[in-house]
Amino acid sequence: MLNASELLARAESLTDSVQLVDRILRAGLLLHASDVHIDPAADSARVRFRIDGMLEDVLRIPAAMQGAVTSRLKVLASLDIAERRAPQDGGFTWRMGGAGAFGAQPLDVRMATLPVRYGERVTLRLLETGGQRLGIDDLGMSDADRAAFDGVLRRPHGLVLLTGPTGSGKTTTLYAAIQELLKGTPLNIITVEDPIEYEIPGVAQAEVDSADKVNFSKALKSLLRHDPDVVMIGEIRDADSLDAAVKAALTGHLVLSTLHTNDAKSTVTRLVDMGLDPNLVPATLRLAVAQRLVRRLCPECRVKGARGWEAKGCPACGGRGYRGRIGLFELYAPESGLSTSMADDARAKVEAGVTSEAEVMRVVGALGDRALPPVGADHRAAHPQVRRAR
Numbered sequence: 001m002l003n004a005s006e007l008l009a010r011a012e013s014l015t016d017s018v019q020l021v022d023r024i025l026r027a028g029l030l031l032h033a034s035d036v037h038i039d040p041a042a043d044s045a046r047v048r049f050r051i052d053g054m055l056e057d058v059l060r061i062p063a064a065m066q067g068a069v070t071s072r073l074k075v076l077a078s079l080d081i082a083e084r085r086a087p088q089d090g091g092f093t094w095r096m097g098g099a100g101a102f103g104a105q106p107l108d109v110r111m112a113t114l115p116v117r118y119g120e121r122v123t124l125r126l127l128e129t130g131g132q133r134l135g136i137d138d139l140g141m142s143d144a145d146r147a148a149f150d151g152v153l154r155r156p157h158g159l160v161l162l163t164g165p166t167g168s169g170k171t172t173t174l175y176a177a178i179q180e181l182l183k184g185t186p187l188n189i190i191t192v193e194d195p196i197e198y199e200i201p202g203v204a205q206a207e208v209d210s211a212d213k214v215n216f217s218k219a220l221k222s223l224l225r226h227d228p229d230v231v232m233i234g235e236i237r238d239a240d241s242l243d244a245a246v247k248a249a250l251t252g253h254l255v256l257s258t259l260h261t262n263d264a265k266s267t268v269t270r271l272v273d274m275g276l277d278p279n280l281v282p283a284t285l286r287l288a289v290a291q292r293l294v295r296r297l298c299p300e301c302r303v304k305g306a307r308g309w310e311a312k313g314c315p316a317c318g319g320r321g322y323r324g325r326i327g328l329f330e331l332y333a334p335e336s337g338l339s340t341s342m343a344d345d346a347r348a349k350v351e352a353g354v355t356s357e358a359e360v361m362r363v364v365g366a367l368g369d370r371a372l373p374p375v376g377a378d379h380r381a382a383h384p385q386v387r388r389a390r
Contacts, residue, residue, distance in 0.1 A: 004030040008059050017068035020061070021076075025094050027058065028126050029107055031318075036126065040066050040119035052295045052325050053167065066119050073122060077111040084120060088113045091195075110195065127197055136176045139169075140326035140354075142345060148331055148338055149289065153177060154184075156229075158286035159249040161236070163261040169293045169327055170258040171197060174232055177256055178203060181230055191232040192219040208234070220244035224253070233257040239275045246276060249284045263342070264290040264332035282334045290330045290342060294355045294363050295322035302353060309353035326354060328364065 004027040011023040024047060028036050033049035038061070045066045047059035061069060074081045077090035089112040096107070110125040141149060152160055160177070162170040175198060181187055182202055191200075194208035194216070204226070206219050216233060217240040223231065224247075235258045236242050249255045261270045267288035272278050298321055301314035311321025326349065330342035346360045 011059055015065070017065065017072040020065065020069055021072045024059065025107065025109070025124075025126075026096055028124075029096060029128070033126055036122075036124040038069065038122040038124075040116060040121065042118055045069070045119070052320075052322055053293060054295070054320075063118075070113070070120050070122055073111060073124070074113070077109070079111070079113070085115050087115065133179060133198060133200075134172055134176050136180050139173060139176055139329075140349070141329055142340075142348065145329050145331055145340060145345070148333070148340075149177075149287070150180070152287040152333070153181060153254070155254065155286060157249060157252045157254055159245060159255045159257070159284045160287045161267055161285065161289070162256075162258045163264060163267055163288055163290045164292060165260065167293070168291050169325075170291065171234070173289065173291065173327070174256055174258065175200065178230070178232060187229040188227055189230040189232070190223045190226060190228040191234070192216055192223065193232075193234040216241040217244055220248065224248060224251075228253060230254045230256065235259070236274075242271065242274050242276060246280060246284050250280075259288075261288075261290070264288040264330045265339070267332065268334065285334050287338075288332045290332075292328045292342070292363050293325045294328055294346075294349075294359045295320075296324045296326050297321065297353060297355055297359075298323045302356075304353075307357050308350050310356050310358070322359070328360070 007023050007027045007030070011020055011027075014020045014023065024036060028049055031049060031051055033051050035050040037048045037050070037055070039046045039048070043063050045061040045063070046057060047061060048055045049058050071081045074088070076092040076094070078092070079088045079090045089110070091108065091110045094107045094109055106128075108127040110127070112123045114121045136146060136149065152158070162173050164170055178189060178191075178200060181189065189202070190204045190206070192206050192208065196205050196207045199205065206223065208216060208219065216235075216237065220231070220233065220241065221244060231245075231248050231253050233241065233245055233255065236245055245255050245257060259267060259270055261267050265288070267285065268281055271281060271285070297309055297311055298314060298317035300316040301312040301321065302309045303312050304310075313319040313321045317323045328342050328346050328349065329340070330345065331338060331340045333339075342364065346364065349355050350357050350360060
């Protein structure tokens with residue numbers, strides 16, 4: 001079987017769009033890419049893979065092939081191939097070796113198109129449907145953080161929020177938490193997601209649709225009539241979904257969800273800004289977990305340098321110096337006063353050789369004595385409630 005580099009090298013000369021799409025998806029699967037980006041330009045289309053959070057140029061498609069490749073992907077995703085002036089989104093399941101290939105790893109592909117100057121930009125999200133899901137032990141939490149997280153999951157009600165920017169692994173942590181809950185006492189677990197990324201046996205999963213027949217607020221109001229013990233909401237994105245989540249948490253349900261904030265303690269400010277009564281924060285919010293993803297140093301070739309372990313590069317990691325990713329975490333529990341630092345977690349992982357200081361700097365900034373804000377911004381100055389919470 002050809003490796004990913006050979007597949008991509010031979011793809012450059014292909015003139016059949018079906019074979020070319022097949023080669024791109026095969027290479028993406030072999031390299032464990034999370035996304036494929038096809039960016040059209042005047043003379044060619046650039047194909048890039050996102051591997052361990054980093055974009056890499058892998059292929060150039062001749063301009064004459066751009067339209068055919070896009071049409072082939074649209075056919076697979078059941079999109080309108082004649083519509084080129086409006087964004088579209090869809091998805092399909094692809095299997096290496098073809099639809100009838102026995103034992104081949106299925107790949108769930110989510111597709112989105114966007115009209116741009118020289119054609120249509122295509123983004124593919126690649127999800128290995130048959131792979132082993134990550135458990136809490138695989139996320140990278142310290143023993144203390146893991147114990148605190150487990151303790152909250154064992155409580156019968158309350159709100160648990162995962163925070164961080166897009167792509168920081170929040171949904172993965174939610175899925176890991178649900179898998180942990182499934183190991184214990186039998187529970188009725190219902191989720192509302194947009195979209196459903198992975199199927200979880202034993203869990204009722206509802207998907208929000210684009211026609212707004214099922215949105216977060218409507219689904220939450222309905223699912224509470226189904227006697228759930230645990231509710232997972234893909235994201236709290238507005239006042240209505242927050243109100244439904246808080247009511248569920250106050251009426252005897254454990255509610256897991258995500259929120260966009262810079263750090264764990266900013267969750268309090270964000271909830272209040274969205275309309276939650278400040279007095280209800282300690283009554284509902286059991287735990288806020290902020291996280292980021294950093295690349296793991298390749299254990300085969302990492303080297304000890306002046307500033308800790310550093311990346312080198314070898315055949316095992318494709319010359320990148322890194323293989324896979326791991327989370328950096330900080331926890332905040334208003335009720336108990338628990339507060340851990342992402343800076344401390346990052347420093348411990350650097351000292352242990354799990355990641356490098358350069359990688360931490362790239363993702364979250366310098367290793368200071370406090371939680372690390374994004375570069376060029378001090379959100380605390382704009383949110384005095386956060387200063388009081390600290």
